[in-house]
Amino acid sequence: MSLLQVKRVNHSFNSKKLFTWRKQSNKALTNISFSIEEGTCLGLLGTSGAGKSTLGKVILGIQRPQKGQVLFQGYDIYNSDKMTQRKIRRDLQVVFQDSYSSVNPRMTAERIISEPLENYEKLTVSEQRRTVISLLERVGLSEKDLKKYPHQFSGGQLQRINIARAISLKPKLIVLDESVSSLDMVTQSLILDLLRELKDDFGLSYLFITHDIKAAFSISDRLGVLEKGELIELYDSKEKFFSSRSPVVIQMRDSILAEHPRSRSLHHG
Template sequence: MSLLQVNNVTHSYGATNRFWRAGRQKTVLSDVSLSIEQGQCLGLLGTSGAGKSTLGKVILGLEKPLKGQILFQGVDLYETNPSTRRRLRRDLQAVFQDCYSSVNPRMNAEQIIGEPLRNYERLSPNEHRRSISMLLESVGLSPEDRGKYPHQFSGGQLQRINIARAIALKPKLIVLDEAVSSLDMVNQTHVLHLLDELKTSFGLSYLFITHDVKAACSLSNSLVVMEKGEVIESCEDQSQLIASSHPTVKKLLESILSEHPRSRSIN
């Protein structure tokens, strides 16, 4: 049984403008299916407007699809009871693109990272403090950073705070929605390396949503490409992606691949 199974998901938004009447639907996901195995990373690629982030929200339980199923650990997230959904929710976390809007600027690092612990665990003050220190160290920061506020961190450091919060409950799956796209190249490399280390040490699974082929291939075990709300390509590895004849895939590859076949390497 797959950790996550997305079955034939279709989703639409209401659209209104001066030409359309209220209530007309714009389809953003059309019959999307994919799966993620325990301990694996699935890279979800596509250009802006492909439906990647909407699919991420549906998987996270934030938007109920019009049709289809989201099976997480064998349970339909949208058909189960609230107590089961809450239990599953602790195993399903997220890291988003904008590291600054993802946190409360009035909370320090200890409060930000400790939020899921307060919601799900009953720890003594000493246990809570010790957990925060360990989480900070696990993302390459210092326990002394726990009293700092978001404006005192760089973008790369603050995204590490968001990652520490996401792994606090030792979840099964983390949805990474453009989690490195707002970082400079140096910080992107560091955070991708960190995510890879955490995947191994914590036994994590990822849905890595991005438009960056190079970033996706550096972290992902398999790849899916979306266009206009549909899955247009599924690849077991980067060699299959490179060999794809689909125009959208070729367009994604153009910016990073040399024209000479001998030089075609994403890593």
């Protein structure tokens, strides 16, 4: 059984046309189906407006789809009893793009990372502190960062704290929603290295939502392409992605080449 199964998910948003009362249905997701196996990362690529964030919300249980199912460890996340939903919330975590808006600015790093532990674990004060220190060290920070507030960290450091919080309960799956896209290239590379290490060390699974092909390639085992709310293709390997004749994929590949002047001249020559 797959860890996550998304089955024929459809979702749309209603909007009122200007000067009329007639509602207009805007399709956000159309017949989306895929699965993620334990210990693997699915990179979900798409441009702005492709439906990536909506799909992420559907999988996290934030946005109920109008049609279809989302099964996590075999349970329907929208039609389960309270005990099962609590287990799902523990085993399914998220790291968002904006590290600053993802935390309470009035909380210290210790309090931010402690929140899930307080909700799900029965630890003594000293046990919880040791656990938080261990998590900080695991993401490349240290005990001296415990009492610091979000504004005292760089964007990359704060994203490490968000990652520490996400792994604190040893989840099965983490949704990474554009989690490195707001970082500079050097910091982005370091965070991706960290995510790969954590995946191997903890046996984590990831849904890596991004518009960045290079970032997706560096961490993903499989790749999916979302375009205008449709999952147009799933690729079991990077080689298959590169050999794809899909116009959307070709455009994505060309955008990589266009970043490098030498490649640009070779490509057009």
